[in-house]
Amino acid sequence: MKAAFALRPLAAVLALGLTTTTATAAPPHVPMQTRELGEAMAMLRHAISVPTVKGNHQVPALAAYFADKFKEGGFAADDIQIIPVGETAAMAVRYRGTGHGKPIYLSGHMDVVAAKRADWTRDPFTLIQENGYLYGRGTADMKTAAVVLVETLIRLKREGFTPSRDIVLLLSGDEETDMATTRELAKRYHDAEFLLNADAGGGTLDPASGKPVVYQIQAAEKTYADFRITLTSPGGHSSEPTADNAIYRLAKVIDRVGGYAFPPMINDITRASLHATGAHTPGPLGEAMTRYAAHPDDAAAAATISADPAYVGQIRTTCVATMLDGGHALNALPQSASVNVNCRIFPGTSVASVRDTLTKVIDDPSASITVLPPPPVESPASPLRPDVIAAVTDTVHARFPGVEIAPGMSAGASDSMYFRNAGVPSYGVDAAFTKPDDTFAHGLNEKLPASEVGAGLEFWHRVLMQLTK
CATH class of the missing domain: 3.30.70.360 (Alpha-Beta Plaits)
Known part of the structure; x- marks a missing residue:
């Protein structure tokens, strides 16, 4: 049996429950603007309506839609790449910085699990807001998070922010099935300081009270x-x-x-x-x-x-x-x-x-x-980086002061495993706080608390500003 981890010294302190303070002064807290929330909701409404299920040939259409939004937001066409892979596609968008250090990757996926209208209470491919929740296939896994990443980069560009290093958004197109687009992205993009994956980790709310309990940073996943x-x-x-x-x-x-x-x-x-x-x-x-x-x-x-x-x-x-x-x-x-x-x-x-x-x-x-193919990918755990932990801790505590921050391991698999295997430390940092077993991701009537769109915009803006200032 190989040694599973090569953790940095900070892990010894964090192993009893990662409650930390930021190591450096955080950037000013910037309240999320009504404009960004409106744009994100309009983008999410369209994204949910595109049935990016395997075999529907719709992922390239959603990628093209996101590409148009980036161009409208001031990104050069040369910095936006759509990579066809069979009937699906991957997408890479580079936000150019001043070149101080290796890039930071942001990861997510555009595809969703199949959903039959006859089985759902509501149309799975129509975004519906009801009783404080957003309903639709992909609200929880993970079109909301993908849209929030897109909108956050557009917002930073609009604000005139120049990051200290490049930020590269990588969106796969078949994470729920074959992961062929993920393998292609990992072949092309494997020279980063680290990767932040919006499809893992996240916050837990108490089922009874709805109060925040713990936030986990995913630093490992099973093969x-x-x-x-x-x-x-x-x-x-x-x-x-x-x-x-x-x-x-x-x-x-x-x-x-x-x-x-x-x-x-x-x-x-x-x-x-x-x-x-x-x-x-x-x-x-x-x-x-x-x-x-x-x-x-x-x-x-x-x-x-x-x-x-x-x-x-x-x-x-x-x-x-x-x-x-x-x-x-x-x-x-x-x-x-x-x-x-x-x-x-x-x-x-x-x-x-x-x-x-x-x-x-x-x-x-x-x-x-x-x-069975494809060959399994044995994904090593990622070392617990103080800068990532500090930025996430500061951002979570800005919303929920004092909530415990802990590392976590996914029992399932995500795109991160291919990047970890390629030598890129990867961390799951979903912005959302949800109750256990409340979102029905992959199941019937998938939903996400409507509050998590605005919270996600705040989260990613603050995290990226701190990690690339």
Whole structure:
């Protein structure tokens, strides 16, 4: 097992809960103007109406729309690039600075998960404001954040701000599916000081009171890998059953995989995250988080955390069966049967070692295990940079004084993994504060508190001013 992290000395201070003050004087707080909010809402209304679902060929249209907005905002055409990739596209926009240091990348994506109108209460591709929420596919994941990034750069240009270094906005076009545009962007853009990803991290509100609880900076994410397990047999007539039935044998394999739990793990980032989250989580779950952060060998605490689907991924590699395929005719014995096992692998654990573990768990030499393309990307954790932490802390505290700031690890995957793999430290810093399980991202009736558009404009303006002054 490789060493998972190479954290800077500041991490030792932050590991007990990142509550910090800014290391340098912050720029003046600039109230968000009505003009910027109006422009952002109009842009978001249009962005939601463009169904950038895989196969719809609409991502290039949204990219062209954003390009027009940048040109209207004073950006040179040469600094705006739309990169076709199959039926989708990526986008890169450079805000030129004075050249003191490497660029800063800003990351997001333009595509969304599919949504069927018949299943939704409201039209998923019409922005609707109701009861303090914005409804529509992409409001939470993540057209609102993409629009806020676009509007913030236009605002800074309008204000005549010249950053000390280039700021490069990178918007992918298939983050929810193949990530081909992300791989293309990472090939072209990998010489940055660091990357800020608006598609990860963010603030949590208490479900009952609505008060802010904690803000997490995503500094690590798990490796995504799909394994196909296949068993074969000669087949034959269904009237002549045999013990060598591929489907029956596969059923036993699936039971073994389902019954196995990878060992609990911890690192500096998850330790701090569990410590901070546990302090604000009531009942046995919160107590278990606090105990596990202090004593990761506490088996009872690990079991309590693992019993919660939302948190098991924070302490273990997880592998779960997601798709089945078997047989070729209703009246024939199956010649093959296979299952897809989707794994989210803890940082520092290799894909090869997980495959080896599955081979042992399956305990069937006749089973073949293959890793499905694209090749998994083993994403190293990013060192906790004092300048990023200071800027984010100052900005969050300008809105919610004293709220705890902690590092976090995503159980899922984001565009950041390709940039981390290319050597660019990456940090998830979504501006929004939301209640747990309240946005329904990827689900029905996706929504976001309407307050987070204006809050996002304030957040990104302040963060970028501080990091590039």
